[in-house]
Amino acid sequence: MAPAIITLAADAPRLDSGSTAFMLISAALVMVMTPGLAFFYGGMVRVKSALNMLMMSFISLGIITILWTLYGFSFAFDTGNGFLGGTNWLGMRNIGISELWPGYSIPIYVFAVFQLMFAIITPALISGALADRVKFTAWSLYITLWATVVYFPVAHWVWGSDGWLYKKGVIDFAGGTAVHINAGAAALGVILVIGKRKGFGRDAMRPHNIPLVMLGAGLLWFGWFGFNAGSWLASDGVAAVAFTNTQVATAAAMIGWLVYERLRHGSFTTLGAASGAVAGLVAVTPACGSISPLGAILLGLVTGAVCAAAVGLKYRFGYDDSLDVVGVHMVGGIIGSLSIGFLATGGVGQTAKGLFYGGGWHQLGLQFIGVGAVLGYSLVCSAILAKLIDMVMGFRVSEEEEAAGVDQALHAESAYDFTAVGSRIAGALTGGSSTEADASPTKKVDA
């Protein structure tokens, strides 16, 4: 047996069950990031719109999965031209179940389902900027159009074998450009069109459940190992370094954010720890395949402090980026992408060297091109799409619905039922004893 395997190994890549298993697990890990994100965002909004925040992430799992199957995967990853993929894989046809992703030892289907999870979470990321105030139908239409016009092409630019940024040599290991800058810039584009929440800057809009935010941040951190380590598409040493860098940079960013907060505002806040961790995850995403763990510490510390400062910009400039998608994802993504130009060692998954490792300015220049192209394209397209939707159907809910809460208005639900807490009063008012009020369901009243 052994000699035959050795002979064949020298030929084209063969299916590697280790890498395939690792990639299927990674895909599942990335999938859990979307519900994780839903909780991360959901805890940060007020009680009256907690469910809507969860739903804006969850619906992405529904819509994008279908789009991906119909045309997303083909447009993003089939060979076409520098700007858009081809049409061979429309409807996931023409893909043999044992056909391998070119140059790798995993099936195309495995790669497709792994990348699907990226396509799902990216539009979901945008929703954090739109808390409390948009129609669910408008949001659903928006992500349908945005994924089609922005995400699928940009994924092709950055990761397609004939994508123009990829061919230039721009490095985006796991989606700092295609996912985070892309989503952050899109968030900025939409909020510039739709405007602020009623009472922004005047009313207190405190998070309603920070433990939920921590739960979400924890799930994101956990899932991110699949996101980053899986992006090497093989289970080997480079994936392990990417995994390590993910952990290290995230830890450092959490500490960086907390130190900034302590110096600037006097407290180590829980929301700060969660936000710092997410900012670190974002920043290390493009860089985790190029830098060393020591580089990851530096990257994390800088990211934590800079993003902590950046989230305050919305008050200075007066745009309502409700849950800081711009401050965390766009800014974090930019720092991470540019960090490759400084910190790439040339000895991990990529040979490009950064400024600190004797690589000169070249890679930094390339990273700037990648950042600028994706940021500009996403920002402009996103604003145009938002404007179109606003003109056709109205992007925002009515003032009355916004004041009463979008959960009631859009989903006919509320996140928490506290009637049991007030049952004594409820019982007294309806003439029953408190125990009866606890046990019996609420009577339906015909109004």
Next chain:
Amino acid sequence: MKLITAVVKPHRLDEVKEALQAFGVHGLTVTEASGYGRQRGHTEVYRGAEYTVDLVPKIRIEILVEDSDADDLIEVVVKAARTGKIGDGKVWSLPVDTAVRVRTGERGPDAL
């Protein structure tokens, strides 16, 4: 009769209750309340955004007493509720026209 109303820090409730029992007060009403005086609440910070939370939790205690006991009772409450720190609360009294015990229909001081 007088109605003594005290708004105090929640953690002083037990001390106030014990002091009132020692004084011989038979009944009292306790309500959770919120408000602020000169201390103006506290500040919370979320991602750098500072929110002034000016309504802080308080306990409101109400006691009906005879006129002759009112001044002493106020002293008892003040002594029991005092921590010396800002936000200790306030005690005041109001004249009361009528009080009726629901069970018996007794009126005035007999109802206390």
